[in-house]
Amino acid sequence: MDLDVVLLSRLQFALTIMVHYLFPPLSIGLGAQLVITEGLYLRTKDRRWEALARFWTKLFAVNFAVGVATGIVMEFEFGTNWATYSRFVGDVFGSALASEGIFAFFLESGFLAVLVFGWDRVGPKMHFFSTLMVFTGSVFSSVWIVIANSWMHTPAGYHLVEENGRMRAEITDFWAMCFNPSSMHRLGHVLLGAFILGAFFTMSISAWYVLKKRHEDLATRSFKVGLVMAALSSVAMLVSGHGQARALAANQPAKLAALEGHFHTGEGPTDLYIMGWPDRATETVHFGIALPGMLSFLVHDDFETPIPGLDQVPDDEEPPVLLPFLTYHVMVGCGMYFIGLTLFGLFMWWRGKLFTSRWLMWIFVGSVLLPYVANQAGWVATEVGRQPWIVYGLLRTADAVSRSVPTDQVLGSIALFSFIYLALVVLWVVVLNEKIKHGPEDPATLGPHAAEPFRDAAARLSLVSPHRLTGDDASDEEEE
Amino acid sequence: MDFATLWFVILGFLLTGYAILDGFDLGVGILHLFVKGDQDRRLTLNSIGPLWDGNEVWLVTFGGALFAAFPEAYATAMSALYFPVIVLLFSLIGRAISIEFRSKRPSAAWRGWWDFSFFLSSATVVFVFGVAAGNMMYGIPLDAGFEHTGSLLGLLDPYSIAVGFFAISVCAMHGSIFLYLKTEGALQAQVHRWMWRTFFAFLAMYAVVTALTLATVPHAVRNFAEWPAAWIVVVLNVLAIANIPRAIHQGRPGYAFVSSCCTIAALVFLFGMALFPNLVVSSSAHPSLTIHNAASSEPTLKLMALIAAVGIPFVATYTGIVYWVFRGKVKLGKFSY
Incomplete structure (x- = not known):
């Protein structure tokens, strides 16, 4: 493929959305922990919880602001690079985006000011309320964005009409649009992914304090909150992932076949690859390890019914296989790891050895990277797996780009975004590192309310x- | 009034909210480099500290509302203004980084760089908004499918550049009055001089842009023939502008700030009057995008109007709460930037 506007626009969108998605899941997950921590403070009046809440708020604030800045790009990129798409879906997709702005964004950003800057300006109850509102706002935000995205996978509640000489989608049933067949499955999955990330983030930093014998009293408290949240979310994720895969079999069989590297339908039950390297040319999976009949069982609860393979999909509607397969398997692997590690962590807590097992603490320090990997990989799998469609079955990605934008301008914008996003991520890590080194304040020195x-x-x-x-x-x- | 017109008004409301609110924090950014000394620069930065992020949300919501209500106009305008919009987004990110990271390290070189970057990104954002508004006023060449047929350089015509500088002068003036309200002592005395300078810069640019508009954009005043009552806004605009130096002179900066807010609201109103019922004016033989041929379906407009009616009172409440909590002079504390 040569460097055409479609490919470049896809690359730019992938770059901007992937960098953006480093931040919102942490805002949601860390936001949930802030609510719990401040709630515990209000309930127990133990100022150690307050010291912790103040500390996590500092990290939350930097993360949130960067998330907003990278999010504004997304709001306008549909129009700049995907004008034809925007004309086609504006009635539906734009509505969800506008609802996010009105219902979620103002709520988050307004109360964020009180959450971050208001510790000595408002009382503890008002502060807790603000934290709760920021968290609620971030969840609302995810609801509308996931609805908009899910509609691209499983369009519902719309009809096609001709306007200005071309077709476009218009809402016929708002609720059917919101509760389209994949939106609630995806929402649960996204939120659990965010909770796991938030929990692993606090556990990683807390474990490091435990290892360095700093702020141990605070760190162990925070770690336990994170561990319980991570364990619950990881186990719930198994249920969510299973539900989503079943829904996928019904809604987007081509994507499921790509995710599983399933080329030939065959007569009997379908195997489930745990790992492998699918090869489109030979239509086989190299180095594959498969569980016999397992995919049939997971989708249909029996070891008999075959699952449709890529041979059932028209040639010009086949998604790529390698990237969705690999990213999907990386995501699932991470998910299994989260379950194993958090349950083992709970076991060690019960045995009273959690914080004395230094090797385990080191594992938790490093494990924060994996929820990031899992979140990104999951989105790559689902978005690439939808190709060649931008709106499944209705509009092809290749037909959706802006017709008036020349190639060199897209190249220029990719260069600009790459530069600033690189700077952004580096700075974010630098500042995060300094905040972590600084650590939470001593609860005894917190001023009066x-x-x-x-x-x-x-x-x-x-x-x-x-x-x-x-x-x-x-x-x-x-x-x- | 049909729903398409209502949405034109709602977009005007969102744009007004954005211009007034982000206008002052962008203006403070433009003035930031003229403030000397780390202590005073931190005070300047923290005067908008808790507010700038929420102010930007008005832009995001404006973008979402334009997308939802008039997708054709959103698609045409964003793709036509491709590079300016990218520069705008780049600058908004650069600005957020500058604000967030400036005070995180004590090094003078580190802070000096972010101070400059904060200034440059703020000025660029405002300038690009001005250029975009100039292009929207003047019109851009469209084909039959509402696709932009002009070039990038075609967007940088003298009129749009003049509007860009006009926008900088408006925000600098608006920001200086806000900064005066939030500061004390020597810094405030310095800002007092800036209020005068930026006001006269604004006045000069106002005259230039008004003359250029009347000379080169004849359709800008077409709607006044149909709705003569709109002349009231022009009169109020002039009164509001005249009231700014009066209030500064009388030592009533709050009143000056209200006048400056009214001035911006009137300017957005005049912008809307110049466009209506067009959204993207075509400068070629092909038709313009109007609130009718660019609109979403009637049921969607109605539904979105309902959503806006439910949401906007909440938005007003949050905004009120936040501005009330952070009222008064800016002071540096352990939560400051």
Whole structure:
């Protein structure tokens, strides 16, 4: 393939979305942990939880801001590089994107300010509320984006009409569009992936503190929260992944065949490859290790029914095989590893040896990379597996690009994005490293709380009786 | 009023919100390099610290709403303005990096670089918005399928460049008034002088762009014949502009800021008046994209209007809460940038 606008636009989209997707899952996963940690603080009044919440908030803030900056690119890239696609799907896809802006983005970014900068400006309850709102916003965000994306895999609730001399999709049933056949499966999968990443992120840093004998009291607390969350999410992920694969068999059989390297339908049950290297030319899987009949069992609960292979797909609708196969298997492998490691971690906790097993702590320090790999690999598998379609069965990727954008401008933009994203990722790692070295504050040195400004304001407006205000609370007024 | 017109108004509302809110933090970025000393630069940066991120959300929502309500206009405008939009996105990321990372290390070289980068990215963002607005005012060549047929250099005509500099002057003035409200002491005294300078720069650019518009973009005032009541906004705009120096002189910076907000709102209104009912004006023989031929289906517009009606009160509430929590003079603390 030569360097045409389609290929370049695909490369640019892959670059920008993959860099972007380093950040939002951590925002969701770490956000969930912030809610738990601050909730524990409010419940127990133990300021060690507060010190932890403040520490994770610092890392959360940098991650979130970078996520927003890389996310704005996505909002406009549909129009810049995929104008024909945008004309085709605007009615449907644009609606989900706009809903995200109105319902999720304002909620997140507004309360983020209070979460990050408001520790000494608002009281603990208002602060907890803000944390909760940021987390809720990030989940809403994922809901709308996953709906928009899922519609591209399993379009529903639309009809095609001719407008300005070309076809386009229009919503006929908003709820059918939202609850299209793959959206809820995908949403669960995405959220669990984010929780696993968030949990492994905090466990990695906590384990490092344990190994370095720093902040041990705080680190072990945080580690346990992460471990429970990671174990629950990893086991739930097994259920989610299984459900998604079954749905895939019904909705996008060509993709399932590509993910499994399944070339020939055959007569009997279909094997499941645990690993291998599929070869499109010879239509075989080299170095393959397969479980006999297992794919049939996973999809149909029996060891008899054959699963349709790529030979059932028209030649011009066949997805690539190698990349989806490899990324899918990497993702599944990571998933199994998460289950094994977290359950073993729980076992060691029960035996009272969790934090004294230094080798295990080192494994947890390094394991943070794998949820990143799994999240990225899963998306590559599902997006490449949808090819050659951009909207499954309706619009081909090759037909979806902007017609007025010349090749050299796309090359130029790829160069610009590569440069700044490289700088971004390097800086992010540098700053993260410094924050980790600095560590959480000593709970004993945390200052006094600010008043609850909204309760005070309500008191001034005589909404609640003034005698509930203490002397300390009134000091808030001095600032004005 | 049909739903397409309503969506034109909603987009105008989002654009106004964006221009007013991100306008001041971009303006503070443009002024940032003129502030001397690390302490004062940190104060400047932290005056917008908790606010800039939320302000950018207005742009994201504007983009999403344009995509949903008028996909043809979104597709045509973004692909026509391909490189300017890429430069804009590049600068927005660069700006976020500069703000986030500037104060993370004590080194003077490190901070000096990010100060410069913060200034340059802020100025570039505003300039590109101005150039884009200039092109939208003047029109771009389209073919029968609403695809842009011009070149990249064709976008950089003198009119659009003038609008770009005008946008910089608006944001610098707006940002200086905001910064005056948030600072104290010697820094504030310095910012006081900047308010005057940026105001006169704005006034000069306002005159230039108004004259250029009347001379080269005749369709910009076409709608006034049909709706003479819109002249009220022009009068209010002039009054708001006149009120800025008056309020500064009287020592009422809050009032000056409100006037500057009103000025920006009026400018966005005039931009909308110049376009309506077009969204992307065609400068070739082929027809323009209007709110009718670019719109999503009627049921979708109706549904999205409902979503906006539910969502916008919430948005207003969050914005109010955040600005209220962070009211008052900026002070450096352990959570500051």
